[in-house]
Amino acid sequence: MTTEQHVTPPSTLDPTDWQELRTQGHRMLDDIFNYLENLRERPVWQPIPQTVRARFQAPLPRKPNELADVHESFLQDILPYGVGNSHPGFMGWVQGGGNPVGMLAEMLAAGMNPNVGGRNQIPVEVERQVTQWVREFFNFPETATGLFVTGTSMANLMALWVARTLTLGAEVRQNGLADADKRLVAYTSAGAHGCVAQAVDLAGLGRKSLRVIPMNADFQMDVAKLREAIAADRAAGLHPFFIAATAGSVDVGAIDPLQEIADVAAEEKLWYHVDGAFGALGMLSPRIAPKLAGLERADSIAFDFHKWGQVPYDAGFIIVRDGEAHQNAFASPVNYLRREERGLAGGSPWPCDFGPDLSRGFRALKTWYTLQVYGTEKLGEVIAGTCDIAQYLKDKIDANPALERLAPVALNIVCFRYRCGELQSNDTSIDAEKIDRINADIAVSLQESGVAAPSTTLISGRLAIRAAIVNHRTSKADIDALIEATLSIGAAICKVQ
Ligand SMILES: Cc1ncc(COP(=O)(O)O)c(C=O)c1O
Numbered sequence: 494m495t496t497e498q499h500v501t502p503p504s505t506l507d508p509t510d511w512q513e514l515r516t517q518g519h520r521m522l523d524d525i526f527n528y529l530e531n532l533r534e535r536p537v538w539q540p541i542p543q544t545v546r547a548r549f550q551a552p553l554p555r556k557p558n559e560l561a562d563v564h565e566s567f568l569q570d571i572l573p574y575g576v577g578n579s580h581p582g583f584m585g586w587v588q589g590g591g592n593p594v595g596m597l598a599e600m601l602a603a604g605m606n607p608n609v610g611g612r613n614q615i616p617v618e619v620e621r622q623v624t625q626w627v628r629e630f631f632n633f634p635e636t637a638t639g640l641f642v643t644g645t646s647m648a649n650l651m652a653l654w655v656a657r658t659l660t661l662g663a664e665v666r667q668n669g670l671a672d673a674d675k676r677l678v679a680y681t682s683a684g685a686h687g688c689v690a691q692a693v694d695l696a697g698l699g700r701k702s703l704r705v706i707p708m709n710a711d712f713q714m715d716v717a718k719l720r721e722a723i724a725a726d727r728a729a730g731l732h733p734f735f736i737a738a739t740a741g742s743v744d745v746g747a748i749d750p751l752q753e754i755a756d757v758a759a760e761e762k763l764w765y766h767v768d769g770a771f772g773a774l775g776m777l778s779p780r781i782a783p784k785l786a787g788l789e790r791a792d793s794i795a796f797d798f799h800k801w802g803q804v805p806y807d808a809g810f811i812i813v814r815d816g817e818a819h820q821n822a823f824a825s826p827v828n829y830l831r832r833e834e835r836g837l838a839g840g841s842p843w844p845c846d847f848g849p850d851l852s853r854g855f856r857a858l859k860t861w862y863t864l865q866v867y868g869t870e871k872l873g874e875v876i877a878g879t880c881d882i883a884q885y886l887k888d889k890i891d892a893n894p895a896l897e898r899l900a901p902v903a904l905n906i907v908c909f910r911y912r913c914g915e916l917q918s919n920d921t922s923i924d925a926e927k928i929d930r931i932n933a934d935i936a937v938s939l940q941e942s943g944v945a946a947p948s949t950t951l952i953s954g955r956l957a958i959r960a961a962i963v964n965h966r967t968s969k970a971d972i973d974a975l976i977e978a979t980l981s982i983g984a985a986i987c988k989v990q
């Protein structure tokens with residue numbers, strides 16, 4: 494038996510020929526670089542042919558396949574059929590475009606394969622480093638703690654857990670809500686993302702414990718109504734404890750009046766949380782940051798590096814001002830995670846003490862690379878640039894009588910609709926459902942055209958075509974293409990009405 498045979502178990506997954514793997518790996522890297530380099534030549538999105546869909550009902554692969562063959566399947570059947578959020582014409586929902594540096598870092602992270610739940614390892618320090626930078630973005634104190642999570646939905650839920658535990662005392666972790674002597678109530682705006690209500694639900698408070706505060710004309714939380722709701726709840730013997738403000742609402746990109754909400758929270762002694770899923774990173778742009786005044790007063794902020802930060806999915810983040818309260822909500826000493834001063838079990842507290850996950854990937858690396866390679870000034874320019882592009886779209890819509898804008902453009906989201914000749918959406922004599930249907934059809938046809946991919950939402954009960962400019966690649970030419978395609982598709986659909 495040779496030494497090689499002796500050290501390599503017969504069942505290893507490593508190759509026998511590293512050179513062959515290296516060559517194939519370089520080919521795969523080239524393929525994905527080619528994809529990114531030539532994104533514009535592809536449709537933003539294309540429907541998945543039935544034959545392709547059917548290939549994902551294959552039987553369990555019990556025997557090995559050649560990597561090159563599997564990769565060929567990826568090129569043919571997977572790569573062309575994503576939603577297209579890397580493409581400059583993608584404007585649906587709120588999705589970041591990723592970046593090639595972050596992609597490379599993700600590959601390195603997978604190669605290194607650390608489990609960043611804890612222990613004495615440098616990947617934990619990389620995450621602490623990014624946390625330190627996040628404190629700097631938001632002017633948070635050294636005592637604030639942070640953690641990478643899947644996304645803002647999870648970060649919002651965690652903020653709620655921390656506030657709940659602080660309000661009810663650590664015993665709630667043992668006794669549950671049923672034994673609590675306070676009936677907790679939370680507050681958010683009617684423009685808040687659905688994950689806020691879901692968080693209240695998942696935290697066991699029940700959705701009826703969430704007060705949905707109406708919005709003002711700028712789609713911001715109406716603070717006078719917030720005060721009224723808190724007073725009414727106190728009068729009813731309930732216990733207000735949590736306000737979730739929004740910095741960059743999902744529908745229109747509105748920023749709640751953060752200073753005023755911070756004042757209310759301070760006066761009423763409530764936890765002031767900000768869902769800044771995409772908007773919070775506006776702090777990186779000197780032009781956008783003033784709009785976010787009051788964010789720095791938050792007790793906790795949830796946001797995503799994978800949206801405006803352009804880090805590849807997923808890279809959500811939560812920062813909590815009171816690090817002790819954060820840790821008290823999650824840390825659970827168990828024998829097999831015992832800490833030491835030295836050795837691998839050193840370096841306490843660990844990331845797993847600040848969230849529900851024990852096994853955690855190395856999300857920090859792609860974020861660390863992205864921040865380092867581009868620098869926050871450049872990322873801030875990208876963020877402000879998407880707002881400029883949104884203003885360009887807004888101006889085009891306002892200048893075109895065939896189009897109608899449905900909401901102010903505070904940041905990077907534009908909601909509009911096609912008027913369809915005689916049909917005026919504010920004319921109640923016209924079948925409102927019909928014009929909604931026409932605009933929904935326009936949005937679907939735009940997606941199917943491969944030219945642009947907006948999504949839709951309801952603005953004051955009316956269906957809007959919604960363009961969220963999040964991707965660093967989106968240019969004015971993409972907006973021109975969106976407008977042109979909307980007008981021609983709209984005209985064609987209206988003709989047959
Ligand atoms: C304002 C807001 N909050 C929360 C979320 C949910 O974030 P995630 O998808 O990262 O969980 C989004 C997603 O678009 C959002 O726009």
